[in-house]
Amino acid sequence: MTRLVDRQKRDNRPQASQRLSELRFNRCDGGDVLIVRQDTSERTAAAEHIERLAYFDPLTGLANRQRRIEIAEHLIADAAEIREGVGFIYLDLNSFKRVNDSFGHSVGDIVLKNVAAVLSDTLAPFASQGTHASLARLDGDDFVILVRDASARTRALHIANACCSALEMPIICGQLEFFATPSIGVAVFPDDGEDVETLLKHAATAMYQAKSGGVPTVVVYTAAMSARLRDWLDLESRLRRAVRENLLALRFQPKFRLHDNSIAGAKALIHWCDAEHGEIAPTRFIPIAEESGLIVDVGAWVIRAVCKQLRAWLDDGIAVPIAINVSGKQLLYGDTARLIETEATNFGIPASLIELEITESVLVSDSTAARSSVEKLRQLGCRSALDDFGTGYSSLAYLTRVPPDRLKIDRSFVHNMDRSTSDAAIVDAVMSLAKTLNLVVTAEGVERCGQLEWLRARGCHEAQGFLLSRPLSARDLQEHLLRSAPARLAAAALRK
Numbered sequence: 001m002t003r004l005v006d007r008q009k010r011d012n013r014p015q016a017s018q019r020l021s022e023l024r025f026n027r028c029d030g031g032d033v034l035i036v037r038q039d040t041s042e043r044t045a046a047a048e049h050i051e052r053l054a055y056f057d058p059l060t061g062l063a064n065r066q067r068r069i070e071i072a073e074h075l076i077a078d079a080a081e082i083r084e085g086v087g088f089i090y091l092d093l094n095s096f097k098r099v100n101d102s103f104g105h106s107v108g109d110i111v112l113k114n115v116a117a118v119l120s121d122t123l124a125p126f127a128s129q130g131t132h133a134s135l136a137r138l139d140g141d142d143f144v145i146l147v148r149d150a151s152a153r154t155r156a157l158h159i160a161n162a163c164c165s166a167l168e169m170p171i172i173c174g175q176l177e178f179f180a181t182p183s184i185g186v187a188v189f190p191d192d193g194e195d196v197e198t199l200l201k202h203a204a205t206a207m208y209q210a211k212s213g214g215v216p217t218v219v220v221y222t223a224a225m226s227a228r229l230r231d232w233l234d235l236e237s238r239l240r241r242a243v244r245e246n247l248l249a250l251r252f253q254p255k256f257r258l259h260d261n262s263i264a265g266a267k268a269l270i271h272w273c274d275a276e277h278g279e280i281a282p283t284r285f286i287p288i289a290e291e292s293g294l295i296v297d298v299g300a301w302v303i304r305a306v307c308k309q310l311r312a313w314l315d316d317g318i319a320v321p322i323a324i325n326v327s328g329k330q331l332l333y334g335d336t337a338r339l340i341e342t343e344a345t346n347f348g349i350p351a352s353l354i355e356l357e358i359t360e361s362v363l364v365s366d367s368t369a370a371r372s373s374v375e376k377l378r379q380l381g382c383r384s385a386l387d388d389f390g391t392g393y394s395s396l397a398y399l400t401r402v403p404p405d406r407l408k409i410d411r412s413f414v415h416n417m418d419r420s421t422s423d424a425a426i427v428d429a430v431m432s433l434a435k436t437l438n439l440v441v442t443a444e445g446v447e448r449c450g451q452l453e454w455l456r457a458r459g460c461h462e463a464q465g466f467l468l469s470r471p472l473s474a475r476d477l478q479e480h481l482l483r484s485a486p487a488r489l490a491a492a493a494l495r496k
Contacts, residue, residue: 057137059109060116068136068144072196075132075148076189086189087147087156090203091119091163092211094181096141098332107173112141114171115180119143122166123159131155144200153188153220160184160218183211187221205229212291236288238274243297248272250305251471252322254480255442255464258456263480265321265355267464268306269471270298295327296334303336304343306354309474311347318481323355323385331358337376344380352381357408359387374402385442389430399437407434411445411465418454431460 057064063071075086093115100108119135123145126133132148145163149155163182170177185206193199202221208229210219242248252266272280289295306322313320330336336356344351356377374384383405409430417423427443434441443455446465455463472480 060113060137062116062120062143063134063136065136065138068138068146069196071134071136072146072199075146076194076196079148079152079189084148084150085152085191086199087145087149087152087159088187088189088199088203089145089147089156089160089163090185090187090200090207091143091145091160091182092184092207093141094183094211096180099178103176107176110173111171111178111180112137114173115141115167116143118166118169118171119145119163122162126155126159126162133159144203153186153191156186156188157218157220160186164218183207184218185210185221186218192221202226212287232288235277235280235285236292236294238277239272239285239289239294239298242272242274243294243301246301247274248298248301248305250302250309251473252477253464253471254469254477255323255462256468258452258460258463263320264462265323266472266477267323267325267357268302270302271471290327290329293329293333295329299324299326299330299334299336300339303339303354307340307343307347307349310349310353312474313478313481314349316478316482318478319353320481321353321355321383323357325387326356326358328359331373335373337373337380340377340382341380350381352383355383355385355405357385357387358404371402388444399433403437404439406440406442406462409441409443409460414443414445414451414455414465415447418448418450424454427455428458431458435459 056062056067072086072088078084079086096108096111099111116135116137123133123135126147132146134146136144136146138144145156145159147156147159164184167180167182171180185203185208187193187199187202187206189199192202202225205225206219206221209225210217249271251269251271253269254266255264256262257264270282270286272282272285274280286295286298289298302324306324310322326336340351340354344354356374358374377384384402385406385408386399386404387408388410389407407430409427413423413426413430415423417427431441433439440461442462442464443451443460444464446452446455446463447467449467451465452463452467469480
């Protein structure tokens with residue numbers, strides 16, 4: 001332990017202008033002693049520089065991964081002798097990649113240095129109270145704090161929550177403000193592991209569990225998390241293979257016009273039946289795709305499959321608009337507009353038959369890249385719908401910045417609108433707003449006759465839900481469409 005402390009002191013001491021020398025004593029004939037003095041300043045400085053590169057992060061000056069492992073090993077050895085614990089706090093910044101992607105790595109580096117300073121200041125009071133609390137940057141936006149204390153678990157939780165609170169304040173970078181909200185996982189020696197590798201892995205597992213919640217939070221590791229993570233990774237691997245080998249399929253949820261009950265279009269839904277696990281619900285695999293970044297590949301597969309199906313229907317004399325969900329990551333990283341333009345051209349279909357359903361959280365983020373992507377899609381002729389309207393961080397401003405073609409009322413409001421005064425008021429307000437802005441309104445999740453009649457009486461344009469139709473295969477939807485005169489007439493108009 002002393003060796004590590006000495007190295008830390010040597011690395012942190014100010015670089016003085018004094019020279020370092022090495023003296024060598026050689027006995028000569030006749031009893032004289034020859035003293036050779038050699039200046040070793042440059043050699044010593046070079047050695048210290050090499051050591052610092054090996055053990056410290058050049059950006060923040062914090063200990064790096066290798067240094068952290070060595071310190072952790074000594075802390076565990078010391079704690080085991082005196083029956084103390086060692087807490088491992090694994091901290092990751094949410095959505096930090098967007099900072100680098102939007103503003104460049106130079107701005108991202110400034111944010112990281114500021115975060116390191118905030119975390120160091122947060123730890124200082126705990127260290128002064130006799131608790132060992134030290135900070136390291138592992139890589140990217142991942143930080144680890146080591147806590148050795150008689151009550152390590154309690155102390156680690158206090159420190160983790162203090163870090164969350166400290167990072168609620170914005171990081172200032174010139175004229176910009178960044179909110180570096182963290183997800184934090186905690187694992188403690190000896191309860192959650194007896195070696196550094198295991199404890200770091202378990203703390204990271206808890207951090208990923210915290211990240212899946214979508215809000216800044218602290219999660220303490222439990223053994224069940226490892227099993228869930230293994231299932232998560234297995235499902236991610238299977239999903240990658242399903243996309244690569246074209247093992248996914250589409251189902252279509254029809255939308256109906258309420259004034260004549262005709263089919264106005266359909267929403268494409270991904271259907272996945274795994275060879276081992278059977279049918280896997282989108283609510284289970286879409287979050288995995290989002291977190292892993294695989295959503296871009298999944299989205300590309302959906303666009304290609306929809307264009308192919310639209311071509312097949314057009315060949316049979318049917319034209320029907322198909323809506324697809326587009327996530328924020330697809331808009332930011334997937335070049336959705338270029339992909340749709342390419343696939344629509346390849347299959348010879350008009351882009352106007354493709355509608356993009358976008359959640360309001362994508363627009364509320366006020367991302368220039370997301371707005372630009374939506375605008376490119378509009379220029380292609382694609383229509384857009386604002387999905388789950390009213391359930392996110394609603395702002396009327398984005399309805400004018402990126403005006404959609406329709407608003408979709410979320411099923412959570414539709415469920416009790418014919419029974420609840422407050423829900424009815426919300427739906428009425430949405431429809432009134434849409435009418436003023438000349439937008440089409442689609443109600444989701446219609447499952448009872450009372451809901452349908454309530455919507456029809458108030459002039460809602462469209463509805464979808466199990467009362468009207470469950471999701472259909474392409475063949476079953478085609479049979480419905482072939483009986484629909486509007487679909488055939490639209491197809492004839494497109495061929496002219």
